[in-house]
Amino acid sequence: MKKLIALSCLFCGIFGSAQSQESYTLAENTAKSSFSIATKKVTYDDHLMAAQSFSMSAIESFDDIDGYVILKKLVAVPEEGNGYTIEKLTHSKAFLNPRAKTVLEKIAGKFLEENNATITVTSLTRSEESQASLRRVNSNAAKGESSHNYGASFDLSYTKFNDKYTYSASQREKLEAILKELQEDGKIYYIKEYKQHCFHVTVRNPEQFKSTTM
Incomplete structure (x- = not known):
């Protein structure tokens, strides 16, 4: 025993x-x-694949935008919103897909709440025509298709807050901290573009990339 x-x-x-x-x-x-x-390491190919996952064709011309609005694939983004301002646009239009608009608003709202400051949007949806034109003045602009052609991307300045240029490392780091958290959560991809002084942000499709609630 x-x-x-x-x-x-x-x-x-x-x-x-x-x-x-x-x-x-x-x-x-x-x-x-x-x-x-x-x-x-996030690449521009990751951004492009994420943008294409929304099952929307690339915008060839800005004349196509009205059709996508009717189909509810794109929505207008106000020039000013809670926590953000869109600067004067030269190669893009203030439209995004509904998911991207929501994420932009939440990023801006969180930054405003935490820092009592607004962020600046420098670029949104581009057509293939405007993308080609932009490449002549911006070496960061993608050759061929860009995630900006699908209404899923926007650029956020990291040197312009409260609608004024300010080279604040603190503000830049706080904005990047918000983006980093969202990227780790599977909500977005972002790339820091040094020449343009902005964060290039692409929103991921929740139907394909499962993640926690924002």
Whole structure:
């Protein structure tokens, strides 16, 4: 009987140890996976694929915008909103897909709430024609198709707050912190464009990229 009890205790110890090791390994793998997602280098191809996932054709000409508005694929974005201002646009129009507009408003609202300051939108939806024209003056502008051609992207200045140019590292870092959190949550992609002093933001399609509620 004593031998049976001893064997039983030995088995429990081995089994418990195996379970603990399995749990530790699972937790370690989960942490590594999360770290990998958070540190993945985001490319312009990622932005383009995310924009194309909304099942909307690239806008060839600004004349096409009215049709997309009728189809409810695009919505107008006011020049001023809660926490943001759109500067004078030269190569884009103030339209976005409904999801992108909502995300822009929430980014701006959160920044305003946390910093009592507004952000500046420098670019929104472009046509393929305007994209080609922009490449002549902006080397960052994508050759061929851009995520801006699908109404899913917008650019946010990191040197212009409260509608004034201010090279504030603190404001820039606070805005990027909001974007980084959203990217890690699977809501957006963003790239810091140094030459244009802006964050290029593309909203991801929740139908294809599952994530937590914003």
